Amino acid sequence: MEVSDILKRVRAQKPVVHHLTNWVTIYDCANIVKVFGASPVMAHAKEEVADMAGIASAVVLNIGTLTPYLVEAMKLAAAGANRRGIPVVLDACGAGATRLRDDACFEILDGVRVDIIKGNASEIARIAGEKVQTKGVDAAAVDKNMQELAMRLAGKRSCTVVVTGVEDIVADGRRMVQVLNGHPMMADIVGTGCMASSVIGTFAAVEKDLVSASVAGLVCYEIAAEMAAKEAHGPGTFKEKLYDAVYGLDADTVERMKKIKE
Amino acid sequence: MEVSDILKRVRAQKPVVHHLTNWVTIYDCANIVKVFGASPVMAHAKEEVADMAGIASAVVLNIGTLTPYLVEAMKLAAAGANRRGIPVVLDACGAGATRLRDDACFEILDGVRVDIIKGNASEIARIAGEKVQTKGVDAAAVDKNMQELAMRLAGKRSCTVVVTGVEDIVADGRRMVQVLNGHPMMADIVGTGCMASSVIGTFAAVEKDLVSASVAGLVCYEIAAEMAAKEAHGPGTFKEKLYDAVYGLDADTVERMKKIKE
Amino acid sequence: MEVSDILKRVRAQKPVVHHLTNWVTIYDCANIVKVFGASPVMAHAKEEVADMAGIASAVVLNIGTLTPYLVEAMKLAAAGANRRGIPVVLDACGAGATRLRDDACFEILDGVRVDIIKGNASEIARIAGEKVQTKGVDAAAVDKNMQELAMRLAGKRSCTVVVTGVEDIVADGRRMVQVLNGHPMMADIVGTGCMASSVIGTFAAVEKDLVSASVAGLVCYEIAAEMAAKEAHGPGTFKEKLYDAVYGLDADTVERMKKIKE
Numbered sequence: 001m002e003v004s005d006i007l008k009r010v011r012a013q014k015p016v017v018h019h020l021t022n023w024v025t026i027y028d029c030a031n032i033v034k035v036f037g038a039s040p041v042m043a044h045a046k047e048e049v050a051d052m053a054g055i056a057s058a059v060v061l062n063i064g065t066l067t068p069y070l071v072e073a074m075k076l077a078a079a080g081a082n083r084r085g086i087p088v089v090l091d092a093c094g095a096g097a098t099r100l101r102d103d104a105c106f107e108i109l110d111g112v113r114v115d116i117i118k119g120n121a122s123e124i125a126r127i128a129g130e131k132v133q134t135k136g137v138d139a140a141a142v143d144k145n146m147q148e149l150a151m152r153l154a155g156k157r158s159c160t161v162v163v164t165g166v167e168d169i170v171a172d173g174r175r176m177v178q179v180l181n182g183h184p185m186m187a188d189i190v191g192t193g194c195m196a197s198s199v200i201g202t203f204a205a206v207e208k209d210l211v212s213a214s215v216a217g218l219v220c221y222e223i224a225a226e227m228a229a230k231e232a233h234g235p236g237t238f239k240e241k242l243y244d245a246v247y248g249l250d251a252d253t254v255e256r257m258k259k260i261k262e
Numbered sequence: 263m264e265v266s267d268i269l270k271r272v273r274a275q276k277p278v279v280h281h282l283t284n285w286v287t288i289y290d291c292a293n294i295v296k297v298f299g300a301s302p303v304m305a306h307a308k309e310e311v312a313d314m315a316g317i318a319s320a321v322v323l324n325i326g327t328l329t330p331y332l333v334e335a336m337k338l339a340a341a342g343a344n345r346r347g348i349p350v351v352l353d354a355c356g357a358g359a360t361r362l363r364d365d366a367c368f369e370i371l372d373g374v375r376v377d378i379i380k381g382n383a384s385e386i387a388r389i390a391g392e393k394v395q396t397k398g399v400d401a402a403a404v405d406k407n408m409q410e411l412a413m414r415l416a417g418k419r420s421c422t423v424v425v426t427g428v429e430d431i432v433a434d435g436r437r438m439v440q441v442l443n444g445h446p447m448m449a450d451i452v453g454t455g456c457m458a459s460s461v462i463g464t465f466a467a468v469e470k471d472l473v474s475a476s477v478a479g480l481v482c483y484e485i486a487a488e489m490a491a492k493e494a495h496g497p498g499t500f501k502e503k504l505y506d507a508v509y510g511l512d513a514d515t516v517e518r519m520k521k522i523k524e
Numbered sequence: 525m526e527v528s529d530i531l532k533r534v535r536a537q538k539p540v541v542h543h544l545t546n547w548v549t550i551y552d553c554a555n556i557v558k559v560f561g562a563s564p565v566m567a568h569a570k571e572e573v574a575d576m577a578g579i580a581s582a583v584v585l586n587i588g589t590l591t592p593y594l595v596e597a598m599k600l601a602a603a604g605a606n607r608r609g610i611p612v613v614l615d616a617c618g619a620g621a622t623r624l625r626d627d628a629c630f631e632i633l634d635g636v637r638v639d640i641i642k643g644n645a646s647e648i649a650r651i652a653g654e655k656v657q658t659k660g661v662d663a664a665a666v667d668k669n670m671q672e673l674a675m676r677l678a679g680k681r682s683c684t685v686v687v688t689g690v691e692d693i694v695a696d697g698r699r700m701v702q703v704l705n706g707h708p709m710m711a712d713i714v715g716t717g718c719m720a721s722s723v724i725g726t727f728a729a730v731e732k733d734l735v736s737a738s739v740a741g742l743v744c745y746e747i748a749a750e751m752a753a754k755e756a757h758g759p760g761t762f763k764e765k766l767y768d769a770v771y772g773l774d775a776d777t778v779e780r781m782k783k784i785k786e
Contacts (some may be wrong), residue, residue, distance in 0.1 A: 035758075039660050190293045
């Protein structure tokens, strides 16, 4: 897979990526898109989300600090994206933790077309209909074959499913790819999961094959994390160096360091 | 006091700490909890706050960017915490600056059980019923004996009171402990006060003696700040190094550097 | 122009700068004010915005993640500021991207007195009545004489207009000054534009001549950016070093490095 080719297109096309995300990681969601060379925009008022989706090349939804109002706005933004045929990413942040989060995910998935569903193992298991109690927004241990579960959910929802973890799974019902890049320190700070969804949205904005887009986004982001971890003295400096590494990422490094299992 | 023992329990038990906090420092509140080894979760929708408190081991409330809606949600979350017997921390951020903030604090304190009230000198003086005009969210000079005031407020509200400053005061009406750790640069960036409340909530999640929990949290956090300040070239690098220092904090360093006056 | 004199007054007077800003950059808006030595406060509840404006020395409005509620609150805060004669800054963040943003700007400008309007070229062109389609929140190419446009808008709205870009324009209908400081890396991260408005508000809090205040704020901020860029390895470390540089900025450096065209 020509991962670096998609990265080059992100930088050349600078797509606008519209977010309705949570209030915790909203800056980092925007900044990771910016540092990859694209153009983030955040807007959540019902009165403008469809207009903003109208000038964007992808829409990223994240239920991390959802309210019923935000879920309504997410549906309006996604409907606008659906009309224009641009991809919609849903980060099922915290699914399984409360009834409201589960209901919101199902309401969005049933009401509009979501092109990519992304979550950690327990979130995806919950969206796939399994009974799992997640521990807030951190991944809980799931006694399931996640590859099978991802394939099943992708088939059921006719979409691409991304399960993040030590080994990421990207599946669309026919194909399944694993991304083996990344670093444990990503789990030591807040926001790396949310940023992954923003990266996937950014790559999906320039690549129609959503498995390739998701894999390429994860590979580039996680290679940068590997590079950052080498220079970091802890999670504080890690995050700053992650931005530096993403910004300076070159095609050769990406192709040399990528670890994909197809 | 075995401060490092409580730190070890935070890292071993990884408690979920539920926040209803402000939109300014929400990332840092979450990240400081994460870097201490615990599991932050942020949720403010009335429909889920009690459910989220139901899977948490402590609840942290912060009125930094309050609205009447958020105050209602805070009371629901705290009521859920009260039912389960888990500690509730209230950061009286900006109390004394406006009528709304004062009213919100009193409404919360009168409506639910708050286990720990935390603020700077002017905020705590205001909550204790003194007439002080704070200067926004920064501490104003208070011509009061804060130790006496803290003891009185703790007695009146049957809770633990934490007054942060150059010398922190922790009092529960019977006992009074001072924490002398910390560094002036903590006052040069936004968010160190809010993070202190999140740290106190995290330590209170694993230690029933709330004076010990508050003191231990402040000591660990402020020792990390001392270490970070030594390596920092200014407030920007200070903050990143603060996260690094918290993450790398070991028991021996904590016991050697702690400055407590009992 | 004695730029460093105004910087000294910011540090000596530590003005309270009240913000109603967006949820993306709210931390950075607060922190840049703090690091300059002033006292940021963020509050958006309709019930307290006028009270908070009542203890502030300047009010900064930013429509980056606006809702109709926030626009109402902005008008209440600005009206409070108008009554007290303290300056109001409006960052027209994303104007031109959606109907809601354009309408919000005009509603605010028609309903209260705004002392300084700040935006990038496409945002200011839109507010001046030109037909431009902005690309989200990033500046779009504008085929206009921006100096002329800024002068015209300043005259029409009886205010000071700041157009940020490689060369910033500050105009009040009679005078026009250009600031040539800054560094391209400012455009590689999210938030530098919003922070610029907060800095302008901070300087306007201590200097009645709003052209001088705006120029001085931009010069100091952008000199710090030049210094930070020299030490940065990318956009992540750049941002931390920007805070360090602002904090350590001295009068001699400012006077030596300032690039103003009057």
